[in-house]
Amino acid sequence: MTLLDSFLIRAALAGLGVAIAAAPLGCFVVWRRMAYFGDATAHASILGVALALSFQTSIFTGVLVVSLLMATTVSTLSNRGYAMDTLLGVLAHSALAFGLVAVSFLQGVRIDLMAYLFGDILAVGRLDLAVIWGGALLVLALLWWRWSALLTATLNPDLAYAAGIDPRREQLVLTIALALVVAVAIKVVGVLLIAAMLIIPAATSRPFASTPERMALIAAAIGGLSALGGLQLAFALDTPTGPTIVCLAAVMFALSSLTSLFFRGNRI
Template structure:
């Protein structure tokens, strides 16, 4: 079964959707969209360093994503104006990564694959790494679900309950870094944030509880992967952007349906 490249691509995409679904909900609730951008854009710098030091792309990406996520988390804890700071960090990290790659003339790099993903090229080893990383993230989110939700809703309530908002923020930070590292192969650095945000934003239109929203986000992410792969196969479009296009269409459909329901008499 795993000899079929489309099956490997589908399994890899579904594994990432399992992790990005619940994690994306916290990104939406905490308004961390730019946080995801900064971490994902730093992945290109990780690719450049990995190629320069001849180490695994996954390891290089994970190290830089963790470093960027830790920097952003510390700055957020100290009360920095995060919108501007994250904008600077996100675009600077991407630019440094692109420039660093140009200093590697002996290495031929297809940056398009890292920027927009190449899910159809997922190997058995890539699939094993993606499955392991997604399982780790999903496990951390499930383990800390109640604490993360409490810290997200009200930090004072979290303190009163004996929880540490800083620790819960660190769990999200580590989870985000791992997701960026494993999703780079699938949707690329420029589209990782979309896979985190769009399914969760679509799920928010139909969910009434946090748990239902997380489950809907996983389902929408999985449908986006399947639909994007079908679109890519049918119309020969880039697979990563196709996945995000399907997710955006689902978001538009759910938003329109929610607006119609709200306009019904008696609502």
């Protein structure tokens, strides 16, 4: 019997993989105020699940393609004068609704809709683990490669242009990274809670960070603690694992906010 034969070990590794990819990317989501953007991309992924099952291809591929299409569509339309909040509201909920309807038309396919909406981390297999960590490492590699350019484009687009950096290209890098995170996280926390794993660890780390790099590292640590602690709590309390992970992350955010009221530190 090997270590990966234990479903709890596989679940813990899956949670860690998602956390270390989602949390640093979530810092850019927080800095750019793109929370609803992440939500829209995540909601669209249920349509990717339906299409993948219809064409008998991998769930990862279907979710990744649809998430990329949604993120690209939002980026394109927002640059053409559409109000971002209205656009994201329409696309996010429409994509989720179309996805749920499409799933209902699948014939001869048994699908646990709750597992896709809220995650099923305890059912993660070896192949799922390879996909999650492969996607997570790719996201981290993208962020490492473009970190300086992404940061400059986020803080000041005019300065980015002056430095020879195209903010639209950096937006595309973030779009690809976001779609990858959605594709690997759907098994762990589900469509409805992916955005929480992006935003909450990043927001929690903000009061304790004096540099962007430190904020990303602290966010990854908080995301990892939330994943491991939430898994242990769910096992002990017999509660849904994905929501329990997010609940623990939310408690840590509340404690972080209370702490920052008493100890005013540097904020990013």
